[in-house]
Amino acid sequence: MATDTKPLSVLVFSKTSWYRHDSIEPAVAALKALAASSGLFTVTHTEDPDTCLTKETISSFDVVLFLQCTGDFLAPHHVDALQDHILRRRGGFVAVHGAAAGMLDNEIYATLVGALFDSHPPPEPGRVVVEEAARGHYILGGAEGRDNWMDEWYNFTTHPRDNSRLRVLMRGDPTSFAGGKMGDDHPLVWCQEFDGEHGGRSFFTALGHFDEAYSDDWFMGILLRAILWTGRAEGMLKEGSKIPASR
Template identity: 30%
Template sequence: MKAGNGCKWGMIFGAILMLASALCQAASPKHILMDIESKGFRHEVLPLAAQIVKQLGQESGKFNVTVTEDSAGSITAANLKHYDAVLFFTTGDLPIADRAGFLNWINKGHGFIGVHSATDTYHGYTPYTTMIGAEFMTHGPQVKVNVHVDDPHFPGVQKLAPSFTIFDEIYQFKNFDLSHRVHVILSLDKNPQTGAPGFYPIAWCQQYGKGRVFYDALGHRDDVWTSKIYQEQLLGGILWALKLEKGSAKPNIPQFSPMKTN
């Protein structure tokens, strides 16, 4: 009887330990390195953007954020060991010593989140464009647009479906999805400046090897960053890139896209 009781208590104690360990793992926040380095145009919104990404991490309890403007010192094999994902709100040619190594780090199962001018970074370096999915080409004056939610099931955009309006600087791209692998989450069905019908992607994601890449072209203006609409879609994309949320990355590019001719 005694041995039996001991065994029972042992099993209960073991179950409690397993539960505690599972809870502990679920609660332990992930680590994001956010680079706001500008080697080209410098966005005035950067300090606010950094503060808001930190806040999203704190309020959700899901991740903490280290902000850097020193990619040469922080995007190294040794330092990346401390992070689960990197977020770029960058411009120009960053001085990362081993950029192929950085892309390989993402490919091996980490996350990459690109915001707004992250596509205005590393122009002409095809492996980066392939990873992020497009290269910034141009933008016109800031404009109010009606954004379609192409994947209403993707984390962070469910409440925005079927469409929402936003006033921002709207990017147009070249070399969009070089190998047609991305999953479009948000897009316009008109040219943001001329109103001519077409396909203009705004946010997308892709599976990159074992890693996850999320990009959102919005985010030029302070009032976009402080809006619930933007914060929710960004948080959804971050959590997806961190593998904390489920969402499809199945390619869904419309077959005849004007972007292909650029």
């Protein structure tokens, strides 16, 4: 793991075998720009799992970030390496939006993400609400929710609240958008810790379908703190610090 003075090594992985989001390229560029401007992490971007997602290679990274990975994009030994990295080596895992639509029949992957994609209604502006019990969480950094946030409002195959390991950070207000299937409580952003101090950490956000998210300071600030939190490097960004530009 990195220290509070050494930048985190982050793998940004964006392979797809189903729907491919147009926002992948802008998101990669934004993450590289944020890494350069903040000095808090470095980015290695690839779509070749054999160069980075084996038990021999994944240990080079403090945090693995799956960016919009959809479909059956990994072989079983890649999933095993990811599981080993997070559950046994205290690695960090960040999954963004379409990553919930990856490996839909793989129970290990479902455990690492927290809940998997079922469907979404047509995109429209809606309201993102901060979970009251999570207001002090490092990843939020004091951020409030957002009105008129344009996105795909994901429904999940299981209700995230049924997963006792998840700590919900933000949810959608289902009265502000149509087509929600999660009832009155619609979690969208969460994190989890595996085996306390002995396991790794993961974070998922269902937000981030459109290019504009990756030039938005609110959204990129959450991603930055999620990277630092999953990498156990919270001390690198002091409370109240301004998020460096990601563009």
